Amino acid sequence: MTAEMSGVDNVASFYEGLGQVLNIAWGENLHYGYWENDADDSTVDVATARLTDLLISMLDPAPGASVLDIGCGVGKPALQLVAARKTHVTGIDVSDVEVEQATERAARAGRSELATFRNADVMELPFGDDSFDGAWAVESLLHVPDRSRALAETARVLRPGGRLVIADTVERPPVGPEARAVLDEICAAYHVSAYATADEYSGLLTASGFVDIDIRDISDKVARTGMIMADAVEARREELARIDGPEPVDQYIGLMRRAAASPDIGYLVIAATLDPASGS
Structure with missing residues (x-):
């Protein structure tokens, strides 16, 4: 088995x-x-649906x-998109479950x-070149x-002029030592490769052929998520601990509270267009 796999x-x-x-x-809109x-x-149901509506x-x-x-998860955002715009959505995820x-x-x-929906790695x-009119990644690229x-693969399967939308937790430099410790612990516990910054996303998107890059920091609009989620898990701690064990449940509660209290951890929504000239 390779390290990547x-x-x-x-x-x-x-x-x-x-x-x-x-x-x-939290609910099946797990963002x-x-x-x-x-x-x-x-x-929570209204607030998570509102974020999906923004995307x-x-x-x-x-x-x-x-x-x-x-990174479609259990499919709730995809179905909200289908209901709102009558699109054809192909969801991919690395979890068969x-x-x-x-x-x-x-x-x-x-x-x-x-x-x-199908199992696939981004x-x-x-998929063949130019297979999709648009794509989104909702809190999935951090893994x-x-x-x-x-992003290069996403650009390959998008048609020229296709839209990409990303929602992601990010670092907000300069990151202090306390926030760095929280981020490092989250990365280790939840298989996050690394947290990007707004500048890194801008550079990566440009390198992959995207233009008209619109990056919005909505950290203040989503800031209460961590504390509310920690409270929701803590309120059902005994029940949830019977499913996955007390240690991961308690670790999650503590990490979410620490992350929510840090101004160095933010949240971006990004829209970009694949250069229409890329197919010429």
Whole structure:
């Protein structure tokens, strides 16, 4: 087994273990929530759906467009996209368990013709050139060992002029020693390759042929996610510990509280367009 494949297997194991626990505590929209301001008392379900809506608006696919969902999880954002824009979504994930759950979710929603899911690695996509009109990666690229390769592969399967949207947790330099310790611990515990910065994403996207790069720091809108998620897990600690063991549950609670308190850890949403001249 290669080191790369071992990393993929580790990510899959995380989402098939603690990830399933988090789905129970947080909900199956397993990404950050978006709150408008301090007075916004929206539920987690509303806040996470609102973030997905923001990403849909940034991707802005036409009805019938083909979209690649990189790191689809259990498929809830993909199905929200399908419902909103009547697109054809192909979701990929490295976890067979999550692919099966996403497929079942699409079938229950009557969307199997518009949303399909399969096991695949973004660093080696099993699709031909110019296969998709758009793509998004919602909190998935942080697990990828080689983001440059992943973005190059994404560019290869996008048609010229295709849109890419990314949502990701990032570093906000300069990162102090306390935040660095938290980031290093998260990387080790949850198979995060490394946290990027806004400048790194800009450079990687440009190198892969993307133009019109729009990077938005929405850290203030999603900041309460960590504390709320930690509270949700802690409130069901005994139940969740029976599923995955007390140690990973307690570690998660502590890390999320520390990360949420750090101004050096932020959150970006990014939109970019594959250079329309790239196919000429």
